[in-house]
Amino acid sequence: MEHIVIIGNGISGVTVARHIRKLSDKRITIVSAETEHFFSRTALMYIYMGHMKYEHTKPYEDYFWKKNRIELKKGYVKTVETTSKTLHFEGGDTLQYDKLVIATGSKPNKFGWPGQDLEGVQGLYSKQDLDTLERNAPNNKICNRAVIVGGGLIGIELAEMLNSRNIPVTFLVRENSFWNGVLPEGESAMINRHIKNHHIDLRLGVNLKEIKADENGRAKSIVITETNEEIDCNVVGLTAGVSPNINFIKDSEIETNRGVLVNRHLETNIKDVYAIGDCAEQRDGGIGQRRPIEAVWYTGRMMGETLAQTICGNKLEYKPGHWFNSAKFLDIEYQTYGWVFAKPRENEAHFHWKHEDDTKCITVCYDTTNNKFLGINTFGIRMRHDVFDRWLTEERDVDYVMQHLPEANFDPEFYKHFEKDILSAYNNNLQTA
Structure with a gap:
């Protein structure tokens, strides 16, 4: 056999x-x-x-x-x-x-930082990592501060986890805005504010220089490259990608x-x-x-x-279809369908709408030569994957998508609060473009 x-x-x-x-x-x-x-x-x-x-x-x-x-x-x-x-x-x-x-x-990536293999330094990927975190940071008496290195999705997850146990968190992000290699400027800025609103000490545009050890070989502090500032901590989370x-x-x-x-x-x-x-x-x-x-x-x-x-004998080519993904930034849900790059590429434009409460926004990307809908990011508003997948396959234009957004809404009663506001902002954007 x-x-x-x-x-x-x-x-x-x-x-x-x-x-x-x-x-x-x-x-x-x-x-x-x-x-x-x-x-x-x-x-x-x-x-x-x-x-x-x-x-x-x-x-x-x-x-x-x-x-x-x-x-x-x-x-x-x-x-x-x-x-x-x-x-x-x-x-x-x-x-x-x-x-x-x-x-x-x-x-998890390691970049040769001095002290990266000390006790108390860990990633968050495996079940063993979770067990290690439970030992390293069971509460805010054992762990009086944690430092997270790297501003991606695993980093924000770890920040939320530690925050849930009232453990103070310092979050070192190399970029000058959170996840701005992926998110357009308006979205990234909103997430910066949201992280800080959760009393997380977000440090942008900084790098880890080294992790210092105590007399028992455990992490006791980190040093920031740009300022030489030393921050005392019991746990260092390495979340600079995988x-x-x-x-x-x-x-x-x-x-x-x-x-x-x-x-x-x-x-x-x-x-x-x-x-x-x-x-x-x-x-x-x-x-x-x-x-x-x-x-x-x-x-x-x-x-x-x-x-x-x-x-099993039926040779198939891998065809993943249209890009989509979802994640969570603390209590803001994020979804993306199609392609919305951090900066519009040639012959692309972004329409961005943000709710006044600063926790909900969308960014729509379209082709300026033919108005073709290319993708959408949503924050705090849940949308239906199957609808956007169909529109991308049908190569709908952006006007059609904006006019029919209610069809893609996952929660129509909730979404009605924003429907007119988004469409009005989009129409105003067209008139001023």
Whole structure:
């Protein structure tokens, strides 16, 4: 019986396993050193905040694996020998495969900061990271201040988590405005204000110089590069992005760049070896305007579904469709559909509307040559993915989208408060343009 081995039990690895089982009777083994069973990584923060328990983050009961004949092997893969199709584990044992799927996800970036490996310094990615945070920052008596380094989505999650336990937070952001490499100016500025309104000490345009240790080898303070200011803290959260977790294959014949290089069918250069999820990198650039590596939950799921078909004899190309994503900035929900870049590109314009309460806004991007709708960002107003996906496919013009925005609204009663205001502002913008 053909043996499929999947390294990694995140959304990508578990999805490919589930769909292979739906389609075939192949032997399936999932290898992971993180947890015995799949959990929702995006829900980790809610365990710390007391909104959920760990068992609530597991989409499947533990018997699911036995029922579906999916074997679980706990351990770290040390090397992959592709000629003999053998995995070698740190414990010295081995595992043979017929087809191998690499789905090892990401690891937090470290940039060689002095003190980055001290006790009390950590990322927020794995279940182990959450357990470490619970030890490092159980309350504001044990942790009198935390410093977060890096202004992305994981950084704002960690800030919200610590804030929920009344632990003072200093937030170091290298850019001069929060996440301004992704968000247009008006949105980024609104989020800056929102962070500060939650009594988080946001420091913009600064870099970490070093982390200092106490006599026990624990972090006791950080130093800011630009000012040499020293800030006392018990915990340092390193959230300056993530990188593909692929060190274990660097010496193998599998080709890598930043990630494991794959073609549109998610195949590597080695026959019967595939890569999916955060650790996979499209060999000839991103699909459409997407990035070659996408550390996004839903693309990992889509890759898993696509690859299962290929492994089971129905070769499919990975086609992720229109870009979308969602996140949360403290208590402001964010959604994006299509493409809204931080700065309009050639022949693009942005229409921006912000509510007077400074917690809700939208930015619409369109092509100035033909008025074609290109994308929308929403903050504090929830919209329907299927409607925007359809409008992007139909290549609607921006006037049509603005006139029909109520159709995309997720909560019509709530949205009615802003409907006339947005349309009026858009029409005024047209007249003055």
